[in-house]
Amino acid sequence: MKLLNVDTVEEVKQKIDHYFEHFHIGTEVINITEALDRILSEDVYASIDLPEFNRSTVDGYAVVSKDTFGVNESLPTFLEVVGKVEMGENTTLSIISGQAAYVPTGGMIPIGADGVVMIEYVENLDNKTIAVYHPVAPGDGIIKKGEDIKNNSLLLSKGRKLKSQDIGALAAVGVDKVKVFKKIKTAIISTGDEIVDITCKVKLGQIRDINTYSLSAMVIKMGGEVTKKIVVEDNYETLRDIVKMAIKENDFVVISGGSSVGEKDLTEKVIDSFGDVGVFVNGVSIKPGKPTIIGKVENTAIFGLPGHPVSAIVVFRLFGGYLRDKVFSINEKKIGIYAICDANIHSSEGKETYQMVRIEEKDNEYIAKPIHGKSGAISLMTKAEGYIKIDTNKEGVKKGEKVKVILL
Amino acid sequence: MKLLNVDTVEEVKQKIDHYFEHFHIGTEVINITEALDRILSEDVYASIDLPEFNRSTVDGYAVVSKDTFGVNESLPTFLEVVGKVEMGENTTLSIISGQAAYVPTGGMIPIGADGVVMIEYVENLDNKTIAVYHPVAPGDGIIKKGEDIKNNSLLLSKGRKLKSQDIGALAAVGVDKVKVFKKIKTAIISTGDEIVDITCKVKLGQIRDINTYSLSAMVIKMGGEVTKKIVVEDNYETLRDIVKMAIKENDFVVISGGSSVGEKDLTEKVIDSFGDVGVFVNGVSIKPGKPTIIGKVENTAIFGLPGHPVSAIVVFRLFGGYLRDKVFSINEKKIGIYAICDANIHSSEGKETYQMVRIEEKDNEYIAKPIHGKSGAISLMTKAEGYIKIDTNKEGVKKGEKVKVILL
Incomplete structure (x- = not known):
């Protein structure tokens, strides 16, 4: 049996940083x-100021604000109406103390005005005169040119x-x-003599292909483009031909195989056969997902994922996502949900453990409920709403402990 | 001035339940x-059991488990190897006490076996004999027919x-x-004499259309399909013609207009001109978003949204999202982020208030930082990572209070 030189998750990320420093995705x-x-x-x-002109934020009368200082319901001020600003049009109106001009929301502020009093506080006495019952401070009802977004500023x-x-x-x-x-072009390959596409007749003993379906959906969810999805038998020549073509046309090639030693060796041998860097990660101290392979051939990243559907998804999100974020300089925060774990979770020290959970909300708090199932169980997938990561140096999580849930 | 008969958010939802009880979206x-x-x-x-046969979850030897009870490193048991199960194939192998058969991960368990001992614990002595150094309990290494998913069970x-x-x-x-x-077919109409499409030359005093762009993206994000996006002047006949056509072809018609009284009246008049139910919500006690109109004509829901981009998005997510979830029976949990508010927020009692926030993470906790800006400010939109809802009967949020943030 070949011994695996297993990397920690952190080491894998460092290797990805190293080998894909110059990874190129077009624009x-x-x-x-x-x-x-x-x-x-x-x-x-x-490349413009926003707004592009001093604009009213209310329907009302543009005024010289100091004309309104001290006015109230019983002591209004009276102003001469000198015009009306038309919506969507440049205005040449200007006002001086004692004057006002009607301005609609979004309309341009006449020269000389430094506040807009809302129509609710105004009474029209005649065509030319208004009474103002409420004071405005300088700037009230106005958004100034460039106040929202400045010309040449980073948007x-x-x-x-x-x-x-x-x-x-x-x-x-x-x-x-x-x-x-550009979207990351991705080919998805499922290997295994026992795997058949779901559109084919399944004989007893065979297993339906799951991974090309769930991984294709995951690639799309992660913003990628699936160029090919195919099931291949466990045969060196066949797999090599398919991978060779896939490398030419794709940024990512994702191979999900059985987790048995023979199948893993096959994937490794194929990746290494093209020269260049080849396989640089062969086994990760992560659960699930230990038999993970990562390699590089020319400008293509190759992920050899475990065959178990849950493991395949977890590992691809983790490392495929890491490489994507790196290449795209994605600066989005990874926001999770803090929750109280409602059961003890055992994890093996020395492995980063990913535990699937359901989430419930109770008394302004989230509760994370671990979901268990036999290795490779599909029902886990439909029940899980997220997962929690248990660090390598932790032995597990205690009931009542605060955990961070990443939503699936 | 026309007085608005303003509904609470709860009343709006009840009205939506009532008027759209039989709202139909095809499949x-x-x-x-x-x-x-x-x-x-x-x-x-x-419509099948999963797995469809008793399947091995490990690479190893299928055995009668009681043959292995009590064995250990220094006291192995010796078993006769009677065959090998081929991956992906039906097997007719059966074993009895004293015998074993090789099974790969995913392979079918031979009749008579009730456990699989991993190859790590087995030594091949010759072609026909293995030594087993580790006991297996009944069921170890096996996932039984239907154990993962039962035939006829709800998936x-x-x-x-x-x-x-x-x-x-x-x-x-x-x-x-x-x-x-089917995706909810949605037409998006922006009204206003001052609004011009961004592909047109903008004259001073005019404003670029924002809402058809942000709302189209929001519709797509919410799983809908945008069939039309158009800017229309504030003219009854023109708007009516466009809306009439839109109603024929769409499930949702979204009109975002200025929030001024005249423009709102126009939208209301147009919706009411088609007979049927017409406008049934005219003003909501919500901030931002008070001048919101909701109506129904035939089998189409019409949303008259405020002109301010932030308000338009908040209101459409709230009520468009509510109707979508109702029609689709969506049972997805609305998961938010609990965070500590780092500033006092004032809100008007009697209004449900939506406050935009940024989020920071510190010491295993999220901090919500309110973002303020003048009404209609666009820069708010790019800074906000989510919003918090302040209930109608609350006066505001105190610094240090725990709030729930809905991510944008």
Whole structure:
């Protein structure tokens, strides 16, 4: 039996940093209407002031604010109305003390005005005169040119995963196209003589392919593009041919095999056969997911994942996600849920352990309930709402302990 | 001035329940490879046992477990090897006490065996004999037929938003197609004489359209389909023509207008002009978002949102999301982040207040930092990571108070 030189999760990340320091994913320019959840490949600066002019934030009368100081319900001030600002139009109106001009929400503030009194506090006495019953301070009812976003200021940083609101902000400053990273092209290969695609007839003793389905969905969820998904028998030549083609066309190649020694050796041998770096991680002190392989051939990252569906997902999210975040400079916070663990969880010291949990909410607090099942159980997958990570140097989690749940 | 008969958020939800009790969204059957994030429109049951046969969870030797009771490193038991189970194949092997058969992980357990001892604990003495150095209990190393998922058991419920793992579980039981709700067809209309599309030249005094962009992205994020996005001037006939067409082709029509009284009246008049139910919510005691209109014409829900981008997003997520969850029977938990608020927040009693926040993590705890800005400020949108809801009957939030943050 070949002994595995197992790395810790931290060591794997350092190796990924090292071997993929110059990993290249191309960029493309797309319309902001297609940019939701895409990752900016460069900083975006505003090229205008926002607003572009002093703008009213209310429906009301633009005034010289000091004219209104001290007024109240029983002691209004009377102002001459010199005009009306039309919505969406440039105005040449200007006012001086004693005068006012009507301005709608979003309308341009006339020169000379430094406050807008809301129509609720104004009475129209005649066509030319209003009574103002409420004082305004300088700046009230006005958002100044550039007050929201300054020309040339940084709007969104490289590595930003664009949210709905970001798309709105880009529109606001007139940016209709953005440069983003291309989606990571990914081929997904499931190996095993016993594995058959679900569209085929399954004979007794065979097992339906699960991993190409769950991993494809995971790749899409993580913002990637699945170019190929295929089940391959445990045969060196066949697997090598498929992997060779996959390397040419993809950034990531994900191979999920049985976790038995023979199958792992096959994947390793195939990856190493192309020269270049080849396999640089062969076994990780993680549970589940120990028999994980990571390699590099040309500009392609190859992940050899365990065959168990839950392990495959956990490992791919962990290391595929790490490499993606690194390449894309993703600066999104990893926000989890703090919860109280409602049972003891045993973990092996020396292994980073990932425990699937369900979540319940009670008295303004979340409760994490560990889900157990035999190795490879599928029912685990549909019940789990997230997982908790138990550090290498911990022996487990005690009932009542605070844990951080990463949602699945 | 027309007085608004303002509803509370709770009253709006009750009205939505009432008016959309029979709201209909069609269903479609799709491949599971396209089903990520789609919503099941019917329960899915397993139509096979999983596993379909007693399966080994390890590489090892199938044995009669009581043959191994009491063995240890210095006192092994010796068993006759009667054969080897081939991966992915039906086996007719059977064993009795004193015998063993090799089984790979995932292989079928021979008749008569009730445990599998891992190869690590076995020594091959010759072709026909092994020494076993470790006992196995009945069931060790075996996952029984149906132990993971039972034939005819409920796998996933109606209203489930399908995750990557669910796609894997569906594959596992041989389900390659699922019935899901069609995406909610949504038309997005921005009204206002001052609003121009960002692809057009903007004159001083005009404002770039933001809302059709941010709301389109939000609709997609919420699982909907944007069929049309358009900017319309404040003109009754034009708006009515556009809305009339939109109602015919869509489940949701989202109109975001200025929040001024005139523009709101226009939207209301247009919605009411089609007969049927028309406007049934006209103003909500919520901040931001008071000038919200909700109506129904035929089988279409019409949302008249405030013009301020942040308000529009908050209100659409709240009420559009509520109606979607109701129609789709979505049973997903709304999981938020409990955080400590790091500043006092003032809110008006009698209004449900939504306060945008940033989130920081410190000492195993999240801190919510309120973000303030003038009404309608766009920079708020890119800074906010979530929001907290302050209930109608609360006066605000005190610094140090525990709050629940909903992520944006």
